[in-house]
Amino acid sequence: MAGPKNTVAWHRNPLIRGIFAQLVLVLLVVWGISTIYANTVANMEARGIQIGFGFLNEVAPFGIAFSPFIDFNLGESTYLTVFFIGIQNTIIVSVFGIIAATILGVTVGIMRLSANWFVSKIATIYIEVFRNIPVLLQIMFWNFAVFLPLLPGPRESLGGGGFFLNNRGTYLPKPVVENATANTAFWLAIALGIIAIYVLHKFSARRQEQTGQILRGKLIGFGLLAALVALATIIFGAPFAFEAPVLGRFNMTGGIEIPLPLFALWFALTTYTAAFIAEQVRGGIEAVTKGQWEAAGALGLSRSHLLKLVIIPQAMRVIVPPTISQYLNLTKNSSLATAIAYEDIVALWTGTSLNQTGQALIIVAMTVVVYELLSLMTSIALNIYNKRVQLVER
Amino acid sequence: MTDTLIHTRLPDRAPPASETGIIHWARTNLFSSITNTILTLASLYALYVLVPPLLNWGLLNANLAGTDRSVCDANQGGACWTFIKVRFNQIMFGLFYGSNPDQIWRPVLAFFSLVALVIPLFFDRFNYKGMLSAFILIVFPFIAFALIHGAWLGLPVADTSEWGGFLLTFVLASVGIVAALPIGILLALGLRSELPIVRGFSVFYIELWLGTPLITVLFMASVLLPLFFPAGVDFDKVLRAMIGITLFQSAYVAEAVRGGLQAIPKGQFEAADALGLSYWKKMLFIVLPQALKISIPGIVNTFIALFKDTSLVSIIGLLDLLNMSQTASKGLEWKGYDTEAYLFAAFVFGICCYGISLYSRSLEEKLDRGHKN
Numbered sequence: 134m135a136g137p138k139n140t141v142a143w144h145r146n147p148l149i150r151g152i153f154a155q156l157v158l159v160l161l162v163v164w165g166i167s168t169i170y171a172n173t174v175a176n177m178e179a180r181g182i183q184i185g186f187g188f189l190n191e192v193a194p195f196g197i198a199f200s201p202f203i204d205f206n207l208g209e210s211t212y213l214t215v216f217f218i219g220i221q222n223t224i225i226v227s228v229f230g231i232i233a234a235t236i237l238g239v240t241v242g243i244m245r246l247s248a249n250w251f252v253s254k255i256a257t258i259y260i261e262v263f264r265n266i267p268v269l270l271q272i273m274f275w276n277f278a279v280f281l282p283l284l285p286g287p288r289e290s291l292g293g294g295g296f297f298l299n300n301r302g303t304y305l306p307k308p309v310v311e312n313a314t315a316n317t318a319f320w321l322a323i324a325l326g327i328i329a330i331y332v333l334h335k336f337s338a339r340r341q342e343q344t345g346q347i348l349r350g351k352l353i354g355f356g357l358l359a360a361l362v363a364l365a366t367i368i369f370g371a372p373f374a375f376e377a378p379v380l381g382r383f384n385m386t387g388g389i390e391i392p393l394p395l396f397a398l399w400f401a402l403t404t405y406t407a408a409f410i411a412e413q414v415r416g417g418i419e420a421v422t423k424g425q426w427e428a429a430g431a432l433g434l435s436r437s438h439l440l441k442l443v444i445i446p447q448a449m450r451v452i453v454p455p456t457i458s459q460y461l462n463l464t465k466n467s468s469l470a471t472a473i474a475y476e477d478i479v480a481l482w483t484g485t486s487l488n489q490t491g492q493a494l495i496i497v498a499m500t501v502v503v504y505e506l507l508s509l510m511t512s513i514a515l516n517i518y519n520k521r522v523q524l525v526e527r
Numbered sequence: 528m529t530d531t532l533i534h535t536r537l538p539d540r541a542p543p544a545s546e547t548g549i550i551h552w553a554r555t556n557l558f559s560s561i562t563n564t565i566l567t568l569a570s571l572y573a574l575y576v577l578v579p580p581l582l583n584w585g586l587l588n589a590n591l592a593g594t595d596r597s598v599c600d601a602n603q604g605g606a607c608w609t610f611i612k613v614r615f616n617q618i619m620f621g622l623f624y625g626s627n628p629d630q631i632w633r634p635v636l637a638f639f640s641l642v643a644l645v646i647p648l649f650f651d652r653f654n655y656k657g658m659l660s661a662f663i664l665i666v667f668p669f670i671a672f673a674l675i676h677g678a679w680l681g682l683p684v685a686d687t688s689e690w691g692g693f694l695l696t697f698v699l700a701s702v703g704i705v706a707a708l709p710i711g712i713l714l715a716l717g718l719r720s721e722l723p724i725v726r727g728f729s730v731f732y733i734e735l736w737l738g739t740p741l742i743t744v745l746f747m748a749s750v751l752l753p754l755f756f757p758a759g760v761d762f763d764k765v766l767r768a769m770i771g772i773t774l775f776q777s778a779y780v781a782e783a784v785r786g787g788l789q790a791i792p793k794g795q796f797e798a799a800d801a802l803g804l805s806y807w808k809k810m811l812f813i814v815l816p817q818a819l820k821i822s823i824p825g826i827v828n829t830f831i832a833l834f835k836d837t838s839l840v841s842i843i844g845l846l847d848l849l850n851m852s853q854t855a856s857k858g859l860e861w862k863g864y865d866t867e868a869y870l871f872a873a874f875v876f877g878i879c880c881y882g883i884s885l886y887s888r889s890l891e892e893k894l895d896r897g898h899k900n
Contacts, residue, residue: 155724172757177754255573266880277865
């Protein structure tokens with residue numbers, strides 16, 4: 134009689150089990166997707182809709198109120214243009230929201246750490262109130278309960294001198310190129326100035342490393358930039374003329390118009406996201422150990438050098454990654470624009486265009502792809518940053 | 528002989544007035560430097576400008592009496608809490624319970640039995656936490672559904688389409704987290720799996736949902752979901768939203784659990800392998816009990832986010848707390864009092880989320896201490 138075999142039975146072999154389990158998973162996924170696809174095609178055909186990208190070249194039968202960079206002509210522009218306008222408007226509110234939220238968030242985060250009891254308590258209350266209330270509620274509150282009823286109508290617009298605020302939106306003077314030579318000279322002066330700043334900064338940094346002499350290259354560079362711009366303006370005249378908005382029959386005309394929904398959305402996203410960024414900033418600064426402050430102080434660094442060379446670089450390592458995710462969150466939250474009729478990608482594409490064409494599958498898929506691309510870009514940025522600031526371990 | 532000198536100890540003198548009490552506190556916290564003093568005065572001025580008018584509007588001058596808008600219309604300078612008082616049942620429990628106040632005991636009973644069931648979990652000395660949690664997660668949802676819906680118990684039927692207000696918000700968030708937990712745990716295990724296809728699938732699934740805004744997911748659920756199934760299969764709107772929220776939330780739970788799994792030392796896996804445990808036994812009895820404990824704060828944080836995000840269902844037309852309050856203020860009867868509606872909804876959301884976040888923070892501290900050497 135043979136002894137027990139030294140090998141495991143085939144059905145207990147982890148390798149075979151693994152392959153089998155994965156095969157089952159693949160079959161399940163393939164079966165699921167094909168069933169869903171077949172059902173969808175059948176259901177849409179029953180409603181008389183042929184799935185396909187053909188509709189992208191059809192003319193969109195609705196108007197678009199806000200599209201600063203892409204021209205939209207009712208009766209001529211296609212759905213593809215609508216798609217790009219949606220992306221454009223999402224990017225516009227996100228970019229301005231990210232800039233403002235960073236400024237506000239850093240300010241509140243530092244206030245939270247202030248030695249002043251009042252300042253720190255006000256920051257705490259701000260953070261707790263704004264981050265514990267749904268952002269959609271905040272967007273609707275600012276738009277419907279604050280800005281819309283409290284701002285005056287166009288005839289009683291607030292402001293003056295080209296800047297106006299009323300319940301239709303915000304109006305700013307618009308720079309218009311009148312003198313082409315002056316304009317070219319202006320931009321040339323700026324480009325030269327920036328190059329000068331860079332070169333002088335590099336030069337003075339090298340000089341400081343070699344001799345210890347402090348030259349303040351950056352400061353001289355900025356002075357040069359200002360001088361160049363002033364010179365170009367004096368010789369060739371003003372690079373822009375400003376076209377101020379004027380009160381028309383019903384509303385302001387001319388100038389740059391920021392419609393109220395965009396303003397309200399931007400305001401709500403900024404104040405909401407700033408509360409989260411403030412917490413990251415506080416956490417990041419608190420994460421720098423006391424020893425680092427004391428060691429930098431012992432080296433005799435001035436307060437600004439202490440912050441610039443020792444504390445901020447270490448705090449940034451903690452602050453930046455979660456803050457970049459907050460930027461992505463802000464971009465995703467901008468999709469709530471649809472609640473206050475700002476024409477972002479969800480409102481224009483997943484909302485209006487879907488209702489008009491019925492191409493649910495393709496439209497939702499295209500929207501998801503746009504957000505996935507934004508998310509991918511965010512994680513690439515995050516990885517690059519993490520690689521750059523990683524601690525070099527010895 | 529001279530007298531012996533006897534030293535008697537005098538009582539301690541009180542510290543100078545500037546070093547104790549409120550003066551000292553104010554000097555260190557409010558007026559320690561010139562900048563600080565300026566900041567204090569600026570904050571005080573800002574409070575003086577902002578607080579009294581708001582206090583006046585919201586409390587001192589506010590209307591609470593009466594049952595219709597005539598009271599509020601007569602006193603426009605104050606908030607109209609009468610509106611919230613009259614519509615309270617509707618805003619908290621939705622249309623069915625708003626018009627059948629005698630039935631409100633059903634959701635209230637369900638809520639308080641949940642609270643009663645959850646309380647023992649907070650006591651460290653309670654020994655049957657696992658069994659109780661399993662009961663809450665698996666059995667209790669059906670009891671709650673029976674109570675609130677009513678058909679199984681022969682009570683007047685409150686159809687899911689008539690659920691609304693805070694009740695709907697709470698149900699959506701709870702169903703979302705409870706249904707997403709098992710899926711999320713499986714996905715987190717898949718992320719750490721040695722099988723490449725399983726890992727790839729988990730990564731793809733999680734990244735797909737993490738990158739998409741919930742509102743797109745809800746549109747997907749309300750527009751695409753009916754298309755995915757053969758003609759004739761129909762879900763009601765609430766169920767569609769639940770499915771969308773669950774799929775979405777499971778990715779976030781997976782991320783939280785993944786963090787917990789990563790914190791488990793390699794030795795635990797190796798020890799389980801050395802004992803000859805199978806993959807599932809290793810995970811169920813050795814790894815997950817430790818990993819889940821660490822990931823609880825993370826899961827609670829995703830729950831807070833979910834709780835706030837459920838308000839998005841108002842965009843696809845469900846009457847959750849936000850939409851119910853708003854709808855109540857849009858009717859002819861209370862037109863123009865939407866500020867009060869928003870503020871009340873914000874208050875309820877804020878209290879809930881702040882409470883849960885306080886709990887989550889205390890949990891983090893507790894767990895943190897347990898893991899420091």
